[in-house]
Amino acid sequence: MGLLRAVTPADLADVPFTYPEVGGTADPELPAGYRHSEHTIAVGTGREVFDRCVAAVFGWRAQHGVGMRIRATGPATEPGTVVVLTAGLDRFGVDIPCRVVWARTGGDEQGFAYGTLPGHPESGEEAFLVRIAPSGEVTVVLRVFSRLASPAARLAGPLAWGVQSLATRRYLATFRRAARG
Numbered sequence: 001m002g003l004l005r006a007v008t009p010a011d012l013a014d015v016p017f018t019y020p021e022v023g024g025t026a027d028p029e030l031p032a033g034y035r036h037s038e039h040t041i042a043v044g045t046g047r048e049v050f051d052r053c054v055a056a057v058f059g060w061r062a063q064h065g066v067g068m069r070i071r072a073t074g075p076a077t078e079p080g081t082v083v084v085l086t087a088g089l090d091r092f093g094v095d096i097p098c099r100v101v102w103a104r105t106g107g108d109e110q111g112f113a114y115g116t117l118p119g120h121p122e123s124g125e126e127a128f129l130v131r132i133a134p135s136g137e138v139t140v141v142l143r144v145f146s147r148l149a150s151p152a153a154r155l156a157g158p159l160a161w162g163v164q165s166l167a168t169r170r171y172l173a174t175f176r177r178a179a180r181g
Helices: 047-058 061-065 151-156 158-180
Strands: 035-045 069-072 082-087 094-104 109-116 122-132 137-148
Touching: 035 047, 035 158, 047 061, 047 109, 047 122, 047 137, 047 158, 061 158, 094 122, 109 137, 122 158, 137 158
Parallel strands: none
Antiparallel strands: 035 137, 069 082, 082 094, 094 109, 109 122, 122 137
16 A cells, blocks of 8 residues: 555565566467457558557556556566556555566567566556557557555455556556657
């Protein structure tokens, strides 16, 4: 929780992930035993749109777009970067710790995924990808596998999944805005 903020992102550098399928969002098929979500939206055409969306992905803009505050040990482009997202009020917010699992920083598909660390209300992984097709069409892809992990999240059940769904819609809206410049 956020009241004392005793844990910093650096404190979480070596803690284990809360799930065994680390890197699973990079596989064609998401791991069994989790709730799956995949959203692909077309956001525009051309290299400028692609570059703006890639900058948004690696600049944590989706997370800022849902109102989270970010504390990270490094950039999203580096696997191993720990990020603690904070939702809610400064002193009474909920800390959501993750670590970057993989990053693709070149080519026609760029993005990263982060996985959950102890203290996260869910267990699993989320990937943010931007693709440009040979035609120039730019798409943004969100891939998630997760299950509720904390007692509070399990107690909240459908409400917790509703919060995740709302966050996904806001992430996608952030990328639409980024594409427009």
